[in-house]
Amino acid sequence: AILASGGCPAGISHLPCPARGPPIAMSLDGLDGLDGLIGSTGDTAADEEFLPCFEELTPFEVEYFVRDVKEFQLEEVGNHWWLNNHEKMEKLNWTAHCQAKEGHDEYVVDQFNTGEKVPTLIYDLILIEVWKEKIWPLIKAKIAKFSSLRTYIPVYHEATAVNLLEICLYHRTSCEEAGDALVDLVDFCVRKLRYLLATPNDELIRQVVDAKDVSEWDSVRALDEQFLECEFQVCMCVISILRFLTDHRVAIPLAVTTRLLETHDVLLLLVPLMEKAPWVRKNKVNGRIEKFEEHKWQVVEKDDEGRLPKLHSQVWLTIYNLVMDAECRSRYELTSFRRENLLRLRRFINEVVVDQLPPLTNLHRTLEEMSISGQFTGAGQGANPAAATPFVVELVAEAREALVRTYEGRWQEVADQQLREVFVKETPQELKRLGQMISIPKEFLEAEPLPDPQQMGETGGNERQAAAAWEAVVQLTNVCSTASFFAAARWPDVPVDEVLVLSAPSQMPPRSGERLKLELRRTRHTLLAGSGGSSAQDRATADAALTVRRAEESGATFMLAIDSPGVAIGSIRTLPFVSQKGAKRTAEQLHKLLQKPGRESVLEMYSDDVAEFSVLVGVGADGEEALDMHHVGGVLLED
Numbered sequence: 346a347i348l349a350s351g352g353c354p355a356g357i358s359h360l361p362c363p364a365r366g367p368p369i370a371m372s373l374d375g376l377d378g379l380d381g382l383i384g385s386t387g388d389t390a391a392d393e394e395f396l397p398c399f400e401e402l403t404p405f406e407v408e409y410f411v412r413d414v415k416e417f418q419l420e421e422v423g424n425h426w427w428l429n430n431h432e433k434m435e436k437l438n439w440t441a442h443c444q445a446k447e448g449h450d451e452y453v454v455d456q457f458n459t460g461e462k463v464p465t466l467i468y469d470l471i472l473i474e475v476w477k478e479k480i481w482p483l484i485k486a487k488i489a490k491f492s493s494l495r496t497y498i499p500v501y502h503e504a505t506a507v508n509l510l511e512i513c514l515y516h517r518t519s520c521e522e523a524g525d526a527l528v529d530l531v532d533f534c535v536r537k538l539r540y541l542l543a544t545p546n547d548e549l550i551r552q553v554v555d556a557k558d559v560s561e562w563d564s565v566r567a568l569d570e571q572f573l574e575c576e577f578q579v580c581m582c583v584i585s586i587l588r589f590l591t592d593h594r595v596a597i598p599l600a601v602t603t604r605l606l607e608t609h610d611v612l613l614l615l616v617p618l619m620e621k622a623p624w625v626r627k628n629k630v631n632g633r634i635e636k637f638e639e640h641k642w643q644v645v646e647k648d649d650e651g652r653l654p655k656l657h658s659q660v661w662l663t664i665y666n667l668v669m670d671a672e673c674r675s676r677y678e679l680t681s682f683r684r685e686n687l688l689r690l691r692r693f694i695n696e697v698v699v700d701q702l703p704p705l706t707n708l709h710r711t712l713e714e715m716s717i718s719g720q721f722t723g724a725g726q727g728a729n730p731a732a733a734t735p736f737v738v739e740l741v742a743e744a745r746e747a748l749v750r751t752y753e754g755r756w757q758e759v760a761d762q763q764l765r766e767v768f769v770k771e772t773p774q775e776l777k778r779l780g781q782m783i784s785i786p787k788e789f790l791e792a793e794p795l796p797d798p799q800q801m802g803e804t805g806g807n808e809r810q811a812a813a814a815w816e817a818v819v820q821l822t823n824v825c826s827t828a829s830f831f832a833a834a835r836w837p838d839v840p841v842d843e844v845l846v847l848s849a850p851s852q853m854p855p856r857s858g859e860r861l862k863l864e865l866r867r868t869r870h871t872l873l874a875g876s877g878g879s880s881a882q883d884r885a886t887a888d889a890a891l892t893v894r895r896a897e898e899s900g901a902t903f904m905l906a907i908d909s910p911g912v913a914i915g916s917i918r919t920l921p922f923v924s925q926k927g928a929k930r931t932a933e934q935l936h937k938l939l940q941k942p943g944r945e946s947v948l949e950m951y952s953d954d955v956a957e958f959s960v961l962v963g964v965g966a967d968g969e970e971a972l973d974m975h976h977v978g979g980v981l982l983e984d
Contacts, residue, residue, distance in 0.1 A: 400438045404452050410437055410457040412888045419752055420759045423499050423767045428779075431502050434469075458518050464526035466513070470506040472745040474536075477503065481568040481572070481754070483760035486767045489564035492841045494779050495771055496568060518902045520593040521557055527590065527601045529744045535609045537583040538574070541623055542614065549577050554628045564840075567872050578640055581624065581656060587611065590657045591666035594673070600740040606667070606677050615664050616686050619693060624656040651697050658702060662689065667710050669881055674721045688716055757953055764936050774897065776841055807982055810913030814979025818960070819847070819918075820907070822927040822971050824863070827958050829922040832903035832934035834951035841895045842870035844917055848908040849980050850957075857963025857974055858878050865956045867982050870904065870917065900932040910982045 401409065410433040421427050441453040457463055477500065488496050510530070513519040523530070541549070550573060562570070595601055605611050621866045624637040628644075636654040637644045654663075668687065669674050670823050678685070694709045714722045752759060771779070818824055828845055855861050898919070906917045939948040950956065961971040972980075 351811075401443055402436055404456075407437065407440065407453050407456050408460075411453075411460050411462055412858060414462050414465055414469075416465055417472060417884065419472065419476055419480065419748065420474065420762050420767075422480070423763060424544045431498060431505070434502075434509060438505055438512075439943075441509065441512050443926060445515075449517075454513050454516055456518060457513055458516075458522045461522060462508075463519050463523045465551060466506060466510050467523060467526040467530050467533075468744045469741075470503065470510065471533060473499070473503045473506060474533060475745065475748045475752075477572075480760050480763065481583065483757060484764055484768060485568050486565050487764055489568055490840055491768065492771055492776055492779065494842075495768075495776075497571060498779065500572055506576055506580050507579050511582050511585050511589070514589045514593075517593045517596050519797070520590065525598055525600065525740055526744070527597055528604055528740045529742045531590070531601055531604045531609070532585045532742045532745065534587050535611065535614065537580045537612070538587075538614045538618060539637070539890060541580050542617055542621060546621065546623050546626065548573075549580075549623055550574055552626070553567055561866075561868070562872055564869060567869055570962040577623075580638060581640070584618075584656055584659045584663070587615075588666070590665040591663050591670075594666065598740075602673065602676065604740075606673060610683070612664065612677075612683070613686055615660055616689055619657070619660050619664075619690070622657065624654050624827045634771070650886060653698065653701050659703055661698075665704055668708060668711060668721075671703075677721075679715075679720050680719065684715060688712060691716075748792055766982060770838075771841070772874075776899075808911040810979040810980075811909055811982045814976035814982075815847075815907045815909060817972060817976045818863070818980060819907075819920075821960055821972065822923070823958075823970060824958055825923050826925045826927065827956070828865060828905060829903065829924075829930070830919070830935055830951050831956050833922060834930040834948060836900070836936040839932075840869060841899070842904075844868050844870050844904045844906050846908045848907050852979055852981070854977050855962045859962055860959035860976065861962050861972060861980065862957065862959050865958070868906075868952050890899070903932070909980065911979075912984070 348600070391788070397547075399898060414430065414437075417427055417430070437453055441451065443449075444451045444453060457466070481500070485496075514523070551570065587914065590597060590601070590605070626635050626637075626642070628635050628642075634645045634650070636645055638655055667677075691709065692710075694705055699709070700707050754854050824847070828847065830847055832839070832843070844867075846868050848864050848866075850862055851863050852862050900922075902919045902921050904917050905920050922932055922935055924930050924935070938944075939951060960978060961969050963971055963974050
């Protein structure tokens with residue numbers, strides 16, 4: 346098999362890394378907003394008590410986990426047993442990638458083959474695809490208020506399943522073991538390729554230019570964006586899977602080859618995909634070219650501009666396998682339309698490309714011969730083309746056909762059942778359990794804290810001024826108290842990852858004795874963490890750490906972010922609930938105060954999505970705290 350790079354399939358290592366190596370494809374951007382959450386105690390050992398860090402599974406654990414992988418029904422997606430199965434698959438996936446990256450014995454893949462579980466993996470992938478297609482649109486509006494991690498895990502499960510299949514199918518033995526189930530997998534891959542081609546590149550993953558716009562999204566919009574990003578990651582994995590299937594074509598059933606070439610004609614999809622290149626984009630913020638590798642967007646340095654992206658190489662090698670294989674040539678009827686489609690590839694083959702993928706020299710020669718003769722050179726020679734017959738035997742996509750046939754007309758019934766029994770408000774214990782299903786690399790526990798405004802040196806004068814000014818604002822008892830009541834007004838139905846955003850609306854600078862207008866609004870941690878360009882997996886990692894910690898602090902603290910030029914909106918702090926006089930309280934206590942008779946209008950005001958209030962500037966009067974005048978400029982700093 347011809348590898349795009351190194352000894353591992355391109356794009357297989359996107360999960361948290363083994364302890365002996367750096368993070369495979371995570372960045373600290375993924376932990377945006379965890380200042381004060383990770384490493385907040387200053388004690389790494391204490392942090393490790395609640396931060397989940399996967400360890401490589403032993404062969405005995407792998408055997409037990411693989412044996413327990415089973416098929417579920419549509420209405421069971423997201424329930425307790427399904428989540429246990431998801432956690433096992435996450436750990437198996439993580440261990441398999443560690444073994445592949447380190448070059449160790451890949452006993453995870455071996456166990457899937459020995460236990461005949463590869464078809465089960467394919468069924469699980471089709472199940473979650475049907476769930477996302479039919480059930481997710483019916484329930485997303487009602488579960489958007491839950492923990493972002495709670496809604497994220499079922500959506501992300503498709504990426505886990507396809508990623509595990511990707512590393513399994515790199516081996517010929519897994520392709521042989523999958524057997525006729527590969528028909529379902531090929532259909533799945535084709536559906537994803539059609540989605541890539543039908544959707545404009547700028548809509549596959551929308552780039553965020555202004556973090557403030559993201560923070561103003563509602564929960565349903567946030568879920569939709571998260572859904573799109575997971576879908577894009579799955580599509581990128583599909584490209585590698587198709588390449589591996591064509592690598593091992595002789596080991597898979599002939600019906601799968603027929604499915605690829607005749608039923609779906611994947612060459613008519615791969616050539617336009619090469620031209621569309623959704624794995625490359627121009628960053629709208631800095632104007633730099635980025636490529637999607639290791640499941641995140643990476644800037645292309647000037648020295649690497651001529652280097653082929655790994656996914657681009659995978660598409661080339663898939664086309665090469667299909668065009669240069671004698672059996673495929675004999676079965677692929679070369680019509681004029683198909684011939685013109687293939688000849689479009691010639692303009693992409695040049696010295697730079699051939700230097701990186703030498704086998705393309707043979708492909709280029711074949712295309713040139715085709716342009717002259719109008720057919721494949723040697724087609725039908727040395728091959729055994731199927732004799733003409735009046736009988737047509739074709740395998741069907743059994744898994745998807747069975748699911749659609751079983752639940753046809755019952756989609757709303759299944760959705761209602763899940764809303765009653767599965768997607769219900771989580772307890773703190775359940776939230777902690779959800780957080781433990783995604784690994785936090787230990788390297789993040791040693792991450793450096795954000796720099797102190799007073800220690801930033803001579804650079805960033807406006808940033809230092811803004812940071813110092815907003816720090817003074819947050820220290821005011823009036824601000825802390827107002828934010829506390831605002832956060833407690835919706836208790837206990839508040840999402841575990843809710844963040845209050847404090848900002849100063851546009852206004853004339855107040856003079857001494859006047860008041861500075863401030864504003865509080867509600868948003869979700871996922872939105873703020875996602876505004877930095879981090880990947881879905883990075884944000885899931887951040888949400889896992891957040892969920893575990895917030896489950897421990899439920900009702901005792903709330904999260905606050907500052908929305909102002911010069912202050913990173915993703916820098917979130919955790920504050921205790923306090924009363925009007927600054928005494929520590931719980932969310933439940935403040936909520937009871939707001940519910941007392943005669944305070945209905947106050948409760949309604951604090952329960953809104955936005956709350957406006959003001960603080961005194963200059964010299965305090967009647968014991969009221971005031972903000973120093975020299976901080977006003979930092980608070981009202983403009984872009």
